Amino acid sequence: MIQIDESYVDSAAPNASGIKNGRGLVIKRKFVKLNKSKDESIIFGECKGSGKSNYHCSCDFVRPDNPTHRCSCPSRQFPCKHCLGLMYAWAQGKSFAEAEVPADSAERREKLTARREKQKENASKPRKVNKTALAKKDQSPAQGTRSVRDADE
Numbered sequence: 001m002i003q004i005d006e007s008y009v010d011s012a013a014p015n016a017s018g019i020k021n022g023r024g025l026v027i028k029r030k031f032v033k034l035n036k037s038k039d040e041s042i043i044f045g046e047c048k049g050s051g052k053s054n055y056h057c058s059c060d061f062v063r064p065d066n067p068t069h070r071c072s073c074p075s076r077q078f079p080c081k082h083c084l085g086l087m088y089a090w091a092q093g094k095s096f097a098e099a100e101v102p103a104d105s106a107e108r109r110e111k112l113t114a115r116r117e118k119q120k121e122n123a124s125k126p127r128k129v130n131k132t133a134l135a136k137k138d139q140s141p142a143q144g145t146r147s148v149r150d151a152d153e
Contacts (some may be wrong), residue, residue, distance in 0.1 A: 008087075009022070009088050031045050033046040034096045034097065035098070036097070042109075043058065044056070044099075058070050060105065062112070071083055
């Protein structure tokens with residue numbers, strides 16, 4: 001279960017306008033759908049935007065210390081106002097319907113989990129030393145420190 005409050009969302013915002021705009025989406029009731037996974041580790045929804053179609057946003061808390069925010073909007077801010085609004089809605093106790101995680105989010109979550117497992121495996125293995133590169137590295141400072149004058153003498 002996700003434990004977030006408004007101060008957490010404030011701290012996740014990239015700037016003050018993100019906070020203002022994210023809260024504004026909840027106040028103006030711009031969210032068409034508010035959903036959560038069965039285990040409540042991911043919240044996702046649809047938000048009315050300026051374009052024809054709604055923006056699809058999600059906040060994945062499978063890694064509580066480093067959540068993943070995704071949105072279909074063109075914003076370069078991270079997390080965008082739609083993800084912030086989604087988290088504000090959760091923190092304010094809005095009603096989230098239980099639903100299946102969207103296929104694209106589930107796929108990305110699986111890739112993330114696989115990547116973390118691979119990193120754990122690689123961390124336990126001793127690192128291989130490239131002996132040729134190490135030999136070049138040992139030789140290069142002695143050769144590279146010669147000046148033009150040394151070459152003339």
